[in-house]
Amino acid sequence: MRLSVAERREELLRAAVEQIEARGVSAVRIADVASALGVSNALVLYHFATKEKLVAAAFAHAAEGDLARLRRLLGRRTTALRRLRAAVRWYAPTGQAKGWRLWIEGWAAALREPALQEVTRDLDRQWKAALAEVIEQGVAADEFRCPDPTGTALRLTALLDGLAVQLTSYPGAVSRARAQQWADEALARELGLERKALTTAR
Secondary structure, eight states: OOOOHHHHHHHHHHHHHHHHHHHOTTTOOHHHHHHHHTOOHHHHHHHSSSHHHHHHHHHHHHHHHHHHHHHHHHTSSSOHHHHHHHHHHHHSTTTTOSOHHHHHHHHHHHTTOHHHHHHHHHHHHHHHHHHHHHHHHHHHTTSSOOSOHHHHHHHHHHHHHHHHHHHHHSTTSSOHHHHHHHHHHHHHHHTTOOTHHHHTTO
16 A cells, blocks of 8 residues: 555654664664665655754654653643643653653754754753643642752653663662652652652542
């Protein structure tokens, strides 16, 4: 069956994400993506004129999927505390979020690639804004105290990103159980709660 342009592009982006996770940004080639799908290099280049454009689009594709999942978690009809706990648990490197190896690769490559830097910066900004918004809702509903929702969102994501590097790049440096404990403790502390309040928020 012949794929539409949109379907072919989607297929190429999924393959590119898989190849980047397997090989790394610097090592992946147009030929790797083409070979994974059994298509020609020319077809990949027809949709993405350069490797740099393909890589940036692949990260944007992965980011859109992560943000869609985040919005679903934060848009549930339940308390702000439950939504925050679900989002932090999912985002944490011990949860079910994105392949952290992909994003660590992305952060490193973004130091040299302006297009990729724009993608990763935008994802980071949207994550923090979404978390800050739900924290503000919880404060307004008197569920918890937090004088600086924006700062809290930044500190939480910085901790989770750092834990992801430790667990992904240095296996054994931090146990998954300890990382989850620290994430829970940080969330509770930021909201002026005891950690056990997160357990009862299920």
